[in-house]
Amino acid sequence: MSATSHLRIEGLTKIYGSTAAVEDVNLEVAQGEMLVLLGPSGCGKTTTLRLVAGFVAATRGRILVEGKDYVSLPPYQREMGMVFQSYALFPHLTVAQNVTFGLRMRKLSKAEISSRLEETLEMVKLTTMADRYPRQLSGGQQQRVALARALAIRPKVLLLDEPLSNLDANLRQSVAREIRQLQRAAGLTALMVTHDQDEAMTMADRLVLMNEGRVQQVGTQEELYEQPLNPFVARFIGHSNLIAGDIVDADSFRLPGGGVMKLARRYAQRGPHTLALRPERVRLHVGGDAAPPRATAQVEDATYVGGYVDYLLSFEEGSSLALHEPTGATGGTRRAMGETVAITWDSLNERLFDPKGTTIPAMESA
Amino acid sequence: MAVTQSSVAIAPGAAIPGSPGTVAALTAVTRLLVVVGIALMLIPLLMTAYMSLFADGVVTFPPSGYTLSWYGRLAEFPKFGQSLSTSLRVAVMATLCSLLIGVPASIALVRYSFPGRSALNVLLLSPLTVPGVVIGLGLYVLMVDIEIRTEFPLIGSDWVLILAHLLITTPWVVRLCVANLVQLDRSIEEAAANLGASPGRVLWSVTLPMMRQGIVAAALFAFIVSFENIEMTLFLISPGMITFPISVLQYLEYRFDPLVASVVVVQTAVIAGLLLAIDRYVKLSKVV
Secondary structure, eight states, X not given: OTTTEEEEEEEEEEEETTEEEEEEEEXXXXXXXXXXXXXXXXXXXXXXXXXXXXXXXXXXXXXXXXXXXXXXXXXXXXXXXXXXXTOOOOTTSOHHHHHHHHHHHTTOOHHHHHHHHHHHHHHTTOGGGTTOOGGGSOHHHHHHHHHHHHHHTOOSEEEEESTTTTSOHHHHHHHXXXXXXXXXXXXXXXXXXXXXXXXXXXXXXXXXXXXXXXXXXXXXXXXXXXXXXXXHHHHHSSOOEEEEEEEEETTEEEOXXXXXXXXXXXXXXXXXXXEEEOGGGEEEOOTTOSSOOOEEEEEEEEEEOSSEEEEEEEOSTTOEEXXXXXXXXXXXXXXXXXXXXXXEEOGGGOEEEOTTSOBOOOSEEO | OOOOOOOOOOOTTTSSOSOHHHHHHHHHHHHHHXXXXXXXXXXXXXXXXXXXXXXXXXXXXSOSOBXXXXXXXXXXXXXXXXXXXXXXXXXXXXXXXXHHHHHHHHHHHHHOOOTTHHHHHHHHHGGGGSOHHHHHHHHHHHHHHHHHHHOOOOTTOHHHHHHHHXXXXXXXXXXXXXXXXXXXXXXXXHHHHHTTOXXXXXXXXXXXXXXXXXXXXXXXXXXXXXXXOOTTGGGGOBTTBOOHHHHHHHHHHHXXXXXXXXXXXXXXXXXXXXXXXXXXXXXXXXXX
């Protein structure tokens, strides 16, 4: 990756007073790649984007584009096109004047400006709106103007700050696809920020999950979902049951209440650990299942939600587990509340984290 | 510090719980209050306009007849031309100068943080808290002292009046521009920088055009505050040079005839015309 990386962020840190908003962020984005920064609010993703744009001065670190360090340059010399969450269109300028603003700042020739304007407006299908003012446009159209304005300067890197959050839910998908298409067509390296997991999953080539100013995991959608590196990733991407207990034997996991689960794999470690299981990867054990029952629990609640039945199961003394049973096979019949059920899961779907939050390897399949 | 615009929309019958009777009563009370408010503002104006039509040389009620002739005799009003032109000159200059001070100051106050920021804010608004008579007297004593020491005539000069009026117009400019600026989306300026505009270009091409409404409102207030000022100005005029409101005041000291009413009507009409003209370019209902 490093040979082809177009944007490289090294040890980027921003400290406000005594708290680090962004701490030691290292990222590499390949030419033409869309990297999406994801995380809860206050995780440092927006600050990271603003550091790259130059609106926030870095405490430490480097921001390299094509090998050149941009970290100490002011925003107007960074050649990065940004699409703002609020779109930030110039209210006193027309669509055409908005789109050509960056070109006029670059003192391009009139001919060049008008040909780029035409080309860009065509790309975002706004040719007929050139003389309108932003307030005369719908939210989706304003968004496209913001995108066109950023694309017109042919930026080295495209920065997108929550680009879909101000749109109606039914518009989001089509706009997301459109942004992706334009970014791919232009071969632009892009960095996007979002708090919405679905949005991140649909838009990204690769994802960066952040929390408390630090990068938790970088990887593809599959990597983050299937192989979360720590409990935070497991819980944030999709949903995971995080069950505290002790590994008491190579394949035995004892819950605080005393019950023991049979693990799907064997582990060398002992002592307190956290078991992560996804609700849709755990199933009710029925006769004929190849995997043995791994634990028993009581049905606390069972809700039919269409595609699956959402079970809340409880173990003795507090531990509980969410389980999604697809309705396709059962026709949606639910187990009675209070019924004791056996559950099982396959070895691929089991992950254990040590108290420091790092995932521990299995010895071999049980 | 910031005056933020707020609008409260009351949808009758929607937000207020209660029987239709209660709602109707509340609506009636609201309407009554609006009517009383408008009447309080309009009655003095209408009375003045009414009096300017009286035929008698001394205002008596009921009048013996009505005439428009007072309007033909405006030029007879003592110092009408001199006082009106002085007032306009001073108001225009005070407005321009207070914009030159107040607009940059409000940008600095809202967009930058620097040592002494809150002190500057208080300093710029403080003249509003001091009665005009006190400022006027203070300035008068100061000017007289300087005149004695330098033997340079200050009282009655345009520049002294303009400087004094700056004290009362600048706080208005700062208040209105600050209120306008805090509403503007900061990221619009960031977008301009992102597109390659240097800080100077951002200010000139984006910030100032976006502040247009605030600046117009500020200019308007500054002009009116300066034009109408009496209490502070009283101390700073000379017999040869007075402002328009003071000429009206002086006239009323020894005479009360419909001429002064017609003069005031003309003045009100001029200011109203000015407001209407500005409203064509900037919707005043949005800025004030």
